[in-house]
Amino acid sequence: MKFKALTAIAALMVAAPALTFADPDDDTLVIEGQEMVTKTDLPAHMEDANMDMIMSGWHFRSDETQALQMDDFDNPGMIFVDQALDNWESVEGSAGKSCASCHEGPESLAGVRATYPKWNEDAGEVRTIAMQVNSCRTENMGAEPYKYDSTQMAAMEALITLQSRGMPVDVAIDGPAAETWEKGQEIYYTRYGQLELSCASCHEENYGNMIRADHLSQGQINGFPTYRLKNAKLNTVHGRFKGCVRDTRAETFSPGSPEFVALELYVASRGNGLSVEGPSVRN
């Protein structure tokens, strides 16, 4: 078993020199004059991980893709922020309210993205931003929830995320969130699918290597939602998880499922200390 799994990963890897990419680069990410922390020390809970540093996925992309994220005008993800701003102000639902009725400007949500997913005492659960937005829509506005990984939700997340840009990711993993976090950790290290690969097989043990023509990153989520060149839209964290699990040829969990919420909390905590940089641009 073990042997076969090792063969699978070895077979997927291509030596980096085949293309001009090599190790993650040493460039500095400055967005609109603000310098981002894209490499930093491992958070305490990752002491045993086989890594020296945590790094943003931005370092693993080509110069052209990197450049798209350095200027808000060049970043196509920003169009969706504009769209979300329209939604922020539009009244929907039976209570006759918009987000703005209660929250005023989106800047009132500064800092939110850095600390989510987060334990919600009243609901007795760990909530992602998407869950919180839908709770506001259904309970506070009497409106229909957005589909969990819809374009509208991704856009609203981008608008909320932008308010925390440059702040260090700082999700709590102790107290009432601990149980969910541990569940997420377990999922992260479980080998799934025909290829028997865990998230860690690729993003912890092999980041920096090429997998087919893709330069493997640490699979961080500090840049979400991400505008991907591949599908030319904003992609949510759970959308990306789904794609990654599918690649191991396993049945995947669905966006918004308790498994993916737990995994999101865990993966977010692996980026504690990196700057919130969404909406980012990836290939």
Next chain:
Amino acid sequence: MADGVRPRVKAPRSAEAGEVVTIKTLISHKMESGQRKNKDGSVIPRSIINRFTCEFNGTSVLDVKMEPAISTNPYFEFEATIPEAGDMKFTWYDDDGSVYEDTKTIKVG
């Protein structure tokens, strides 16, 4: 496609007379190429923006003929000479007959 199409334009608010300025434009649009197929195998019909123009006080800066190979959410960067104060008008023409417009006023001095 007329729904949710949104132009963004970056142009300076002011310039010196005769100055050359950089303009950037982006518009949200699928740019459906007409070459992709649905899951059932039928071709998704072409629906693109086929022309983009930029004029300053009625004089042409740039006129682009666009084909399906332009990426989703079309982006352009180019330069314009600003001879005097006035309005820069941006127009995108959709296959379906829709026209999207944006105008930026540029001061001189």
Next chain:
Amino acid sequence: MDFTRRDTLALGAGAVALTVLPFRVNAAGEDAIAEFTGGADVAEGGVNLDAPEIAENGNTVPISVSAEGASAIMVLAMGNPTPGVATFNFGELAGSQFASTRIRLAGTQDVVAIAKLADGSFAKATKNVKVTIGGCGG
């Protein structure tokens, strides 16, 4: 589980072979050039074409073109099923004969820019862009 050694090797081979997808040039590109130039001679040089050597994703490839004094620059992706990309017509108030955009490339191929220069002659630049495909990560 029934993961076989053959699957593994197939994956391995795919990893190398799928790195670039070469496409054949099609005649439509030559036709488009003939239409633009009216069959006139096309000189190499006199127009700049900037494009990445390797594109991370063929869906969004940044390119820019410039040709001093040109009235128009046509861009073609010679390996796309329909090679036309864009034709930039520079007006009286163009600050330079430069433009930048993002294009789709169906695979590794030549991108060509043809400029109609101020004296009515034509100039051409060609750049080969390798298009990689990300095998993983959804």
